[in-house]
Structure formats: structure tokens, C-alpha cells
Amino acid sequence: MIEWLSYAGAGVIAGLLAGLFGIGGGLIIVPILLLVFSWQTMSADVAIHVAIGTSLMTISLTSLSSMRAHHRYGTIDWILVRKLTPGLVVGSISGAVIAANLSSQWLQSFFGAFALLMATRMWLPSPNTLSPKLLAHSGMSAYGLLTGVISAMVGIGGGTLVVPYLVMAGQQIQRAVGTAAACGFPIAVSGVIGFIWMGLSQQTNTSSWQTGFVHWQAFLGIISTSIFMAPVGAIMAKKLSHGKLSKLFSLLLLVVGVVFLSR
Structure with a gap:
């Protein structure tokens, strides 16, 4: 039951974050899953991989809920989503393959370093507009590829990477958040395919609930609440200032990063 x-x-938590910040909540889901998996005595060699793969599985659905809400509010630029998607798909599958071939220690260290980087980023000023040229097809394809790789390796929907990029390209923050929310779906689905494929090829199943690096009990438990909370987060995103919330979230990420790097 616990x-x-x-x-x-x-x-x-994941659902609220998906709608509020345009992220899939993986930076929260992965640490919680890793803690629960340790209680269940899952092998430490695969626990982080299963946590990340399962996180992406949940994001594949929460992102749909968040995307629907942002579409209703007219905050998604579908042209930009189409430009980013090819790179996101290839990058996410590549990221899953890379993660599956990293040891648990190296993958946890990468996750911890990324959490610290994101925590630091939240205390810095918002990015300034650099140039609309960042929205050129070649630039967005390359950035989509990089975003897909990193997102799959840490189990996130990519919003923490896509939002600043779009803001620097001159997009309004609300539109950047909505577009980033839509990008979470291709990242998550591609990453899940990669993690299931790699997990099955390495014969890592340790539970009847598990397929490759995806744990279905964890997925069902998380999705039972997150899919209803994403629209709430999207509503909050239209009405609230993100300043204080971002700072609090950054402190949590700081703790997560330090814990992962010290394990």
C-alpha cells in the first residue's frame, strides 16, 4: 500500500509541474521512484534506469493532458513543435540507448549534475531575446536533438530546456511554456521505446510489473493522479507569477542534486 x-x-506533484512549468515532472518522479525501488530491494544496478524509463512513460500521458489544456488556451505554437519534433525523437531514442549503457553510478551522477544545473538556472535572470534566427529550421533541429538526448537520460519532458531557448528566440513566456508542454509527448514516447527496447535486450526484468526499464505499477500509481493535476497547473500558469515558485523548486532540485552526487 505504501x-x-x-x-x-x-x-x-508531477501533474502540477507539467502544467505550471511546461515540464514533465521527471526531476521529481525519478528521485521518488528511486527511493521506493530501494524499499522494494530492486537491484541498485538497474533502479535508476527503471526510474527514468518509468518517468518517461508517465510523461507520455501527462504531457497529453497538459498539451490539451495549453492548446485550449492558445499558447502552443504548432509550427515550432513540428520543427523541433524530428530532433526530439532521434535525440530521445539516442539518449535512452546511451543511458542504458551507462552504469548506475554514472547515470545517477549525470542526473545529480543536471538537477544542480537546473537549480542554479532558476536563480539567474530570465534569458534575454537574442535573435529570432534561433527559430530557423536547422537551429531548431540541432537543439531538438540535444534536448531529446538530455531529456531521455534524466527522464524529463524537456520543458526546462525548451522554454529558455524559445524565450531567447523572442517568444512570450506563456507561449514558450505551452509549446514546451507539447514537445514533451514526442520526447517521452521515443524515450519509452528506447528504454523498453534496451531493457529487454539486456534482460533486466526483476519484477512481474516490469517490461524492460518500465515499471507498470509505478506508472499506474503516478498516472492515476498526475493526469488530473496537469490542467490545474496550466490554469495556474496563466494566473500566477512563477518567481517564488521557481525559487522554491530550485531549492528542492539543489537537495536532489547533492543527494544524487553523494550516493
Whole structure:
């Protein structure tokens, strides 16, 4: 029962973050799943891989809910989504392959370093507009590829990377958040395919709930609450200033990063 409650609680947070910040909540889901998996005595050699793969599985659905809400509010630029998607798909599959071939220690260190980087980023001023040329097809394809690789390796929807890029390209923050939310779906689906494929090829199943690097009990528990909370987060994104919330979230990421790097 405690596992189900933990998964459901993670889903509440993940759903809110998906709608509020345009992210899939993976930076929260992965640490929680890793903690629960350790309680279940899952092998430390694969626990982080399963946590990341399962996080992406949940994002594949929460991103749809968030995307629908942002589309209703007219904050998604679908032309930009189409430009980013090819790079996101190739990058996400590549990221899953890279992650699957990294040891647990190296993957945890990468996750911790990324969490610290994101925590630091939230305390810095908002990015200034550099040039609309960043929206050129070649530039967006390359950035989509990089975003896909990193997102798959840490189990996120890519919003923390896509939003600043779009703002620097001259997009309004609300439109950048909505567009980033839509980008979470191709990242998540491609990453899940990669993690299931790599997990099955390495024969890592340690539970009847598991397929490759995806844990279905964790997925069901998280999705049971997160899919309903994403629209709430999208509503909050239109009404609230993100300043204080971002700072609080950054402190949490700081703790997560330090813990992962010290494991």
C-alpha cells in the first residue's frame, strides 16, 4: 500500500509541474521512484534506469493532458513543435540507448549534475531575446536533438530546456511554456521505446510489473493522479507569477542534486 500511495503522491506533484512549468515532472518522479525501488530491494544496478524509463512513460500521458489544456488556451505554437519534433525523437531514442549503457553510478551522477544545473538556472535572470534566427529550421533541429538526448537520460519532458531557448528566440513566456508542454509527448514516447527496447535486450526484468526499464505499477500509481493535476497547473500558469515558485523548486532540485552526487 505504501508503494501505491508514494506513486500517487508523486503523480500529484508531477501533474502540477507539467502544467505550471511546461515540464514533465521527471526531476521529481525519478528521485521518488528511486527511493521506493530501494524499499522494494530492486537491484541498485538497474533502479535508476527503471526510474527514468518509468518517468518517461508517465510523461507520455501527462504531457497529453497538459498539451490539451495549453492548446485550449492558445499558447502552443504548432509550427515550432513540428520543427523541433524530428530532433526530439532521434535525440530521445539516442539518449535512452546511451543511458542504458551507462552504469548506475554514472547515470545517477549525470542526473545529480543536471538537477544542480537546473537549480542554479532558476536563480539567474530570465534569458534575454537574442535573435529570432534561433527559430530557423536547422537551429531548431540541432537543439531538438540535444534536448531529446538530455531529456531521455534524466527522464524529463524537456520543458526546462525548451522554454529558455524559445524565450531567447523572442517568444512570450506563456507561449514558450505551452509549446514546451507539447514537445514533451514526442520526447517521452521515443524515450519509452528506447528504454523498453534496451531493457529487454539486456534482460533486466526483476519484477512481474516490469517490461524492460518500465515499471507498470509505478506508472499506474503516478498516472492515476498526475493526469488530473496537469490542467490545474496550466490554469495556474496563466494566473500566477512563477518567481517564488521557481525559487522554491530550485531549492528542492539543489537537495536532489547533492543527494544524487553523494550516493
